[in-house]
Amino acid sequence: TSIPSLPGISTMESLREAMPYFELILDSGCSQRARQFLCTLLEPECQPLGSSVTPPCRNTCKVVAEECSDFIINILDLSQIFKCDNYPDSEDECINLARGDQCFSKETSCGDGSCIPKRWKCNGVLDCKNGIDEVNCTTCNKYQYACESKDSCIPLEWRCDGNADCEDGSDEINCHQEEEMVMHSHASPCPAGELRCVDGRCITLQQICDGNKDCSDGADEANCRIQYKS
Structure with a gap:
């Protein structure tokens, strides 16, 4: 069968x-x-x-x-x-399970009866058919950390300080590998708001667990509990 x-x-x-x-x-x-x-x-x-x-x-x-x-x-x-x-992408050929009267708690509405995960909002990809998920997006400067919900920015020094400053708590996620990178950092410091890889390269906090290996040893992508959508 x-x-x-x-x-x-x-x-x-x-x-x-x-x-x-x-x-x-x-x-x-x-x-x-x-x-x-x-x-x-x-x-x-x-x-x-x-x-x-x-x-x-x-x-x-x-x-x-x-x-x-x-x-x-x-x-x-x-x-x-x-x-x-x-799986097909056209609703003429498939069942859109994310279409209904209400979205789940970790989702946001596209305004057309369909839902997408909140983390897909303002990720640079048009996930809603009407593109509303990429409208009115908050842009953080290099001295700020963008909360995963993409609706607010916090000072970089608040990242991994033991307090959940983002409403979604994303500023306290994946802090373990950041601490390891600091411990293995070279004596010469990186610019403010950046961390040093073992190979001496400096990367921003936003580059940690973003799906790209920016450190030559891949330390910035190790032990990630979340992966950002590419």
């Missing part, structure tokens, strides 16, 4: 083997959209005879894949389910 709606899982046996991993993802609470996404794949709506199953939309896959990346294991081809290019 084939499982046409599940990329990378083609038999009932492989589906049974994958179920514990699905349960792990759901139990972790890593994404508010995970249950909708997996249920749409595992229990698709009935279609007329001869019609193909309608999959979830690509954007929902991206949300779950980002938020649950720590639980997506490259085993039994399970990761194929979270390769979001496998």
Whole structure:
């Protein structure tokens, strides 16, 4: 028996083997959209005879894949389910699970009935069809830290000071590797608001955990609990 709606899982046996991993993802609470996404794949709506199953939309896959990346294991081809290019982007061909009367607590409304994660707002990418997520964005200067919610700036010296100054608490996330970089820094200081890599290169706080290895040893991307969307 084939499982046409599940990329990378083609038999009932492989589906049974994958179920514990699905349960792990759901139990972790890593994404508010995970249950909708997996249920749409595992229990698709009935279609007329001869019609193909309608999959979830690509954007929902991206949300779950980002938020649950720590639980997506490259085993039994399970990761194929979270390769979001496998899913259509047009709502004529897929189910937009992020469309409804209300958004989840970690989401923001596009104003057209659809929702996106708050972290996608003001990230330089038009995620809402109407582009409203890139309107009225706060621009921080080099002496300020941009809160992950993108709606406020705080002084750089408030970053990792033990107090959550951003409303979303993002200024106190991933502080461990910043402390390690300071401990391994060279005697010659970097400019104000920057940290020194082991190789002597200076980087800004915004370059830590941004998805790009700016230090030659990759220390700025080590032990990141979050990854910024590219």
